[in-house]
Amino acid sequence: MAAGDNECRMRLYEYRDIGGGILGDLPEHIKAASPQLLDIYIVATPADAAGFLEIDPPTSVLSSVGEVVETISSSADDGNDAGDHLQGISAIGINGSNKMVTVQMLATSAAWTETLHTEIWKNIFHSFGSKWGTGDRDPAGAVDIRTVGDTVLVELVAGDNEGNGAAFVVPHGHACMLYGGRLTRITTTGAWANDEGVAIRIVYIDTIDALSEGGAGAPAPADRAINWLEYIVAGQYGNQYVDIPKGFIFPEDTQIIHQDSSVVDGGEPYTLHLQYLIWKK
Amino acid sequence: MDIEYVDKKVLKCQVLVDNATSEAQREVYQGYLDFWTKKLPKAQRPEIIAKKEDAKAEKILEENAEIARLEMIAIEKAKAEAEELAEAKALKIAELEAKHRAELAALDEPEPEELNEINFELLYPNKKAYRTQNGERIETIAYKEYLNKTESE
Numbered sequence: 001m002a003a004g005d006n007e008c009r010m011r012l013y014e015y016r017d018i019g020g021g022i023l024g025d026l027p028e029h030i031k032a033a034s035p036q037l038l039d040i041y042i043v044a045t046p047a048d049a050a051g052f053l054e055i056d057p058p059t060s061v062l063s064s065v066g067e068v069v070e071t072i073s074s075s076a077d078d079g080n081d082a083g084d085h086l087q088g089i090s091a092i093g094i095n096g097s098n099k100m101v102t103v104q105m106l107a108t109s110a111a112w113t114e115t116l117h118t119e120i121w122k123n124i125f126h127s128f129g130s131k132w133g134t135g136d137r138d139p140a141g142a143v144d145i146r147t148v149g150d151t152v153l154v155e156l157v158a159g160d161n162e163g164n165g166a167a168f169v170v171p172h173g174h175a176c177m178l179y180g181g182r183l184t185r186i187t188t189t190g191a192w193a194n195d196e197g198v199a200i201r202i203v204y205i206d207t208i209d210a211l212s213e214g215g216a217g218a219p220a221p222a223d224r225a226i227n228w229l230e231y232i233v234a235g236q237y238g239n240q241y242v243d244i245p246k247g248f249i250f251p252e253d254t255q256i257i258h259q260d261s262s263v264v265d266g267g268e269p270y271t272l273h274l275q276y277l278i279w280k281k
Numbered sequence: 282m283d284i285e286y287v288d289k290k291v292l293k294c295q296v297l298v299d300n301a302t303s304e305a306q307r308e309v310y311q312g313y314l315d316f317w318t319k320k321l322p323k324a325q326r327p328e329i330i331a332k333k334e335d336a337k338a339e340k341i342l343e344e345n346a347e348i349a350r351l352e353m354i355a356i357e358k359a360k361a362e363a364e365e366l367a368e369a370k371a372l373k374i375a376e377l378e379a380k381h382r383a384e385l386a387a388l389d390e391p392e393p394e395e396l397n398e399i400n401f402e403l404l405y406p407n408k409k410a411y412r413t414q415n416g417e418r419i420e421t422i423a424y425k426e427y428l429n430k431t432e433s434e
Contacts, residue, residue: 149313
């Protein structure tokens with residue numbers, strides 16, 4: 001993976017899928033709320049310069065009001081014909097009822113022209129291919145999820161079943177807990193550079209911080225508090241991974257963005273696995 | 282851009298605007314509708330605007346019909362209330378009349394003393410039951426005898 005490249009796999013698991021062992025140490029009231037687990041797995045190489053950049057951002061962000069979206073493919077070989085390539089795309093986001101959901105949206109024509117879907121979305125974070133015909137097991141063209149005004153939100157490029165988007169928002173009326181993870185530095189040569197490493201940030205922007213984006217009554221830039229958790233793996237000796245502890249809580253409506261940077265100026269590949277528990281308060 | 286594509290988008294946006302579930306959502310869809318309407322050739326725009334106005338007029342008619350329906354419900358309700366009130370009033374009047382009649386009947390019935398006096402005067406038309414002395418009403422001897430006689434009987 002070249003410097004500056006990144007890929008994110010995001011999946012949302014319902015409580016019925018995760019209820020067993022891993023939630024054993026949770027307080028009963030959280031278990032009673034049937035939490036969901038948002039699993040994020042990132043493979044990336046930071047740019048060859050120190051400086052934090054967002055990992056795999058979505059193409060655009062929705063208005064948060066709640067609206068329907070469309071899907072479309074640039075290739076007539078994607079669609080609902082049995083011999084087509086991609087037939088369905090799934091999106092992870094927040095629906096009109098402020099619930100984090102995964103929804104599969106299917107093509108309704110043999111050539112996947114713009115297709116309006118009925119789900120109301122307040123946010124869409126990520127997309128991935130989820131149904132294929134006999135033609136191929138990945139999209140023939142670029143398949144995207146867009147607003148009715150043709151603003152692309154997230155997309156699959158031709159030949160890639162995993163779309164962009166590694167950021168998310170804690171749904172309104174919900175709480176979120178960082179439920180652990182691991183940052184692992186990867187070498188392709190078998191040797192670790194002593195004067196290099198990888199750093200990542202989990203940036204969290206709550207609703208008050210977000211006000212500093214502008215508008216009447218917004219806090220002055222000096223009063224902003226954009227916060228982050230930072231983890232670094234660097235140097236020649238010692239473990240080349242760091243375990244990310246669980247327990248950090250994010251309130252409702254918090255935007256969570258992931259960033260990376262090389263510690264000095266040489267982009268090294270790494271993997272980052274993060275899990276977030278989300279439950280209704 | 283393909284006009285057919287834009288036309289389809291405009292119609293789709295119009296449906297979304299008409300079916301929006303909140304004012305904020307309607308604004309978003311209206312924004313898309315305006316965006317796509319502007320992409321149409323000018324010659325086609327009035328037709329779209331006319332459609333939009335038709336939809337608005339239809340909506341106003343629907344709203345008016347709804348107002349009329351609500352007014353009718355209110356009138357019928359008021360009518361029913363008035364009838365109920367009149368019925369209650371009639372009942373009350375009947376009750377009062379009955380009470381009044383009972384009172385009058387009670388007034389007409391003479392007291393036992395008065396009855397004795399009347400009977401005495403009927404029995405002895407040339408005698409009086411009472412005489413007046415110094416402004417006081419005093420029983421006559423004949424009347425006293427009559428009373429004693431009546432009591433002993």
